[in-house]
Amino acid sequence: MSQLTYREAVRHALAEELTRDPNVVVMGEEVGQFQGAYKVTQGLLEKFGPKRVADTPISEAGFIGMGIGASMLGVRPVMELMFWSFYSVAFDQILNNAANVRYMSGGQINCPIVIRGPANGGTNVGATHSHTPENILAAHPGVKVVVPSTPYDAKGLLKSAIRDNDPVFFLENTVLYGEKGEVPDEEYLIPLGKADVKREGKDLTIVTYGRPVIQSLVAAELLAKEHDISVEVVDLRTIRPLDIDTVLASVRKTHRVLVVEEQKPFCGVGAQLTYMIQAEAFDDLDAPIGRLCTIDAPAIYSPPVEAEQLPNPQRILKAALALLD
Amino acid sequence: MSKKPSATIEQKPTASSTSHSQAPINAALTQAQKIGLFSQMVRIRRFEERSHRAYTGKNAAGGANIGGFLHLYNGQEAIAVGCCSLMGKHDHVITAYRDHGHAIAVGMDTKALMAELYGKVTGCSKGKGGSMHFFSPERNYWGGHGIVGGQIPLGVGLAYGVKYKGHKGSAMAFMGDGAVNQGAVHEAYNLAALWNLPCIFVIENNGYSMGTSQARSSAGDLAKRAEGYGMAWGVCEGHDVYEVRATMDKFLNIAREECKPAVVEIRTYRYRGHSVADPDNTYRTKTEIEEYRRTKDPIQVFQTALIAEGVLSTESAEKIDEAARAEAEAAADFADASPYPTPEDIQKDVYWESDNPDQRTSQGRLFFN
Numbered sequence: 001m002s003q004l005t006y007r008e009a010v011r012h013a014l015a016e017e018l019t020r021d022p023n024v025v026v027m028g029e030e031v032g033q034f035q036g037a038y039k040v041t042q043g044l045l046e047k048f049g050p051k052r053v054a055d056t057p058i059s060e061a062g063f064i065g066m067g068i069g070a071s072m073l074g075v076r077p078v079m080e081l082m083f084w085s086f087y088s089v090a091f092d093q094i095l096n097n098a099a100n101v102r103y104m105s106g107g108q109i110n111c112p113i114v115i116r117g118p119a120n121g122g123t124n125v126g127a128t129h130s131h132t133p134e135n136i137l138a139a140h141p142g143v144k145v146v147v148p149s150t151p152y153d154a155k156g157l158l159k160s161a162i163r164d165n166d167p168v169f170f171l172e173n174t175v176l177y178g179e180k181g182e183v184p185d186e187e188y189l190i191p192l193g194k195a196d197v198k199r200e201g202k203d204l205t206i207v208t209y210g211r212p213v214i215q216s217l218v219a220a221e222l223l224a225k226e227h228d229i230s231v232e233v234v235d236l237r238t239i240r241p242l243d244i245d246t247v248l249a250s251v252r253k254t255h256r257v258l259v260v261e262e263q264k265p266f267c268g269v270g271a272q273l274t275y276m277i278q279a280e281a282f283d284d285l286d287a288p289i290g291r292l293c294t295i296d297a298p299a300i301y302s303p304p305v306e307a308e309q310l311p312n313p314q315r316i317l318k319a320a321l322a323l324l325d
Numbered sequence: 326m327s328k329k330p331s332a333t334i335e336q337k338p339t340a341s342s343t344s345h346s347q348a349p350i351n352a353a354l355t356q357a358q359k360i361g362l363f364s365q366m367v368r369i370r371r372f373e374e375r376s377h378r379a380y381t382g383k384n385a386a387g388g389a390n391i392g393g394f395l396h397l398y399n400g401q402e403a404i405a406v407g408c409c410s411l412m413g414k415h416d417h418v419i420t421a422y423r424d425h426g427h428a429i430a431v432g433m434d435t436k437a438l439m440a441e442l443y444g445k446v447t448g449c450s451k452g453k454g455g456s457m458h459f460f461s462p463e464r465n466y467w468g469g470h471g472i473v474g475g476q477i478p479l480g481v482g483l484a485y486g487v488k489y490k491g492h493k494g495s496a497m498a499f500m501g502d503g504a505v506n507q508g509a510v511h512e513a514y515n516l517a518a519l520w521n522l523p524c525i526f527v528i529e530n531n532g533y534s535m536g537t538s539q540a541r542s543s544a545g546d547l548a549k550r551a552e553g554y555g556m557a558w559g560v561c562e563g564h565d566v567y568e569v570r571a572t573m574d575k576f577l578n579i580a581r582e583e584c585k586p587a588v589v590e591i592r593t594y595r596y597r598g599h600s601v602a603d604p605d606n607t608y609r610t611k612t613e614i615e616e617y618r619r620t621k622d623p624i625q626v627f628q629t630a631l632i633a634e635g636v637l638s639t640e641s642a643e644k645i646d647e648a649a650r651a652e653a654e655a656a657a658d659f660a661d662a663s664p665y666p667t668p669e670d671i672q673k674d675v676y677w678e679s680d681n682p683d684q685r686t687s688q689g690r691l692f693f694n
């Protein structure tokens with residue numbers, strides 16, 4: 001085991017897969033010479049050369065589309081979006097081409113592409129740079145969506161994503177890039193679509209993913225210490241495919257659920273989850289399902305207020321207490 | 326509806342094709358190859374005429390044979406046939422929704438194409454793509470795309486793939502004269518030029534994007550925009566298959582040998598409405614259509630040239646036409662007799678993984694209903 005940052009874990013996954021498979025290429029804005037806008041790809045250009053690690057112009061539609069086209073020929077591009085927020089200018093390529101081309105061709109084509117980059121609020125960069133599009137992406141059959149919360153998960157899931165034969169959208173988090181965690185020295189993979197119980201408990205299940213996992217663990221600790229409440233934290237890790245079975249098993253154990261997501265509430269991932277939980281475990285519920293989201297407005301800039309707009313341990317704690325009332 | 330569609334190929338063109346017939350790529354053609362090119366153009370014309378009849382007619386149950394849009398290629402045949410006739414093992418093609426001609430030109434089975442129009446499971450995309458979404462990866466044909474200009478970055482990706490794998494090849498990315506104004510096209514131009522990718526951007530300029538003429542939609546010359554990206558460019562006439570081949574051969578060789586992209590505008594004309602159901606009299610005159618057909622019909626131009634060369638006789642041309650009609654008729658019969666996909670087929674061909682369950686590595690639910 002080594003202590004690695006989330007950033008290093010992603011970098012190691014990229015390096016290992018670049019080494020393993022000559023068809024893997026890393027492309028994006030500033031991924032090479034600049035060493036990555038968030039230094040995720042630091043050192044990769046030196047190690048693998050410009051054929052494997054390529055700097056693109058600021059043309060998300062152009063280079064994402066190019067990656068999708070190349071993937072149809074069996075290249076396995078890992079495309080970095082400097083921020084997932086910029087998905088909007090490549091939306092047509094992502095959804096009409098990556099997501100639909102297999103279907104429209106009657107299964108003759110597949111696109112083994114990964115698009116990765118950070119998707120989060122909390123860094124005071126305002127509404128244009130704080131989008132969390134996992135719900136919008138996952139709404140499209142044909143794609144897979146991964147949102148890892150820890151260095152261990154980020155590495156194992158990214159390696160699986162790169163080996164996956166369908167398009168995988170991998171949403172990281174700039175706030176987590178510097179967070180450290182244990183990562184095995186030997187190679188490992190984490191299958192997509194497998195949730196992880198990050199903390200066991202018996203009174204309440206928090207279902208969450210991404211940075212709110214970390215915040216929920218803090219809240220769970222406070223709830224245990226200050227309120228003697230035992231919280232189970234289920235980290236989805238992958239939004240699509242979705243490990244609903246692990247969620248339901250936890251619900252059947254605790255009978256109360258709070259869904260926490262760094263998303264606006266309307267048609268968010270939690271809307272789908274809460275629907276599925278009530279449909280499949282109605283009789284196991286002792287209370288209406290709770291939901292804690294980013295407060296429903298464009299991302300506010302004002303630093304202290306943005307922290308309140310997003311999920312945070314205090315907001316999670318309050319929402320949990322309200323549910324247990 | 327007459328059984329024998331309009332006599333387009335019986336008219337005498339005034340445009341000639343002799344000047345380009347001596348280009349090396351054309352001089353090298355055998356008689357059989359020339360007849361092959363001619364047949365393909367005729368087959369496309371008859372396929373389109375037959376699909377038009379199917380679209381406007383009714384099936385045995387009184388319903389529509391073909392749903393949605395149907396963008397016909399009549400008038401533009403020499404482009405797809407000329408370009409695709411130059412394809413080698415590592416040359417790839419991608420186009421927009423006016424994709425039937427390219428599909429036939431790369432060698433797809435017209436039965437499977439017609440069945441796709443009919444939404445049948447025997448269609449080239451199992452009835453999941455429709456008219457705008459024909460694909461045949463085994464023939465290096467990557468669609469068939471419905472979003473104007475959206476296929477062009479994919480074309481650059483194909484060229485990137487060819488280069489990455491060290492193949493000597495190219496990608497021809499076709500688009501209409503309206504598509505040149507899409508941002509994604511310009512991003513793709515820049516990438517192809519910047520990275521020296523073997524991509525030929527082919528603008529099939531038929532004068533209109535739906536009902537908007539080129540003059541009303543585009544500032545400046547279309548292909549010349551390549552200069553802004555330091556790319557080579559060219560313009561040629563699309564009614565003469567010899568000229569299309571001679572022009573494209575030059576740029577394809579540069580792409581294959583030097584890994585350089587180019588923009589080629591090929592001037593052409595479409596005879597039918599934008600899509601079959603669209604009105605066709607609000608933005609152009611019948612006279613304009615008739616004038617083009619009379620003077621520049623690509624099939625008639627080539628037929629006249631081949632007769633003059635002694636390669637073809639009126640009788641053999643007639644035979645080829647008969648065969649093409651019979652083929653289109655057989656395709657329609659096949660489509661008509663084929664079954665539709667079942668509701669169980671709806672969720673197939675969505676994920677590679679769910680189609681290959683024995684090789685699935687992910688877990689969890691992929692579908693939500």
Ligand SMILES: Cc1ncc(C[n+]2csc(CCOP(=O)(O)OP(=O)(O)O)c2C)c(N)n1
Pocket residue numbers: 423471472473500501502503504505531533534535599
């Ligand atoms: C992004 C987008 N905008 C609009 C349309 C609707 N549309 C389909 S074809 C077309 C005209 C395109 O004309 P052109 O590129 O010249 O091709 P042609 O139809 O002449 O082959 C339009 C506006 C579309 N499919 N996609």
Ligand SMILES: [Mg+2]
Pocket residue numbers: 501502503529530531532533534535
């Ligand atoms: Mg046009």
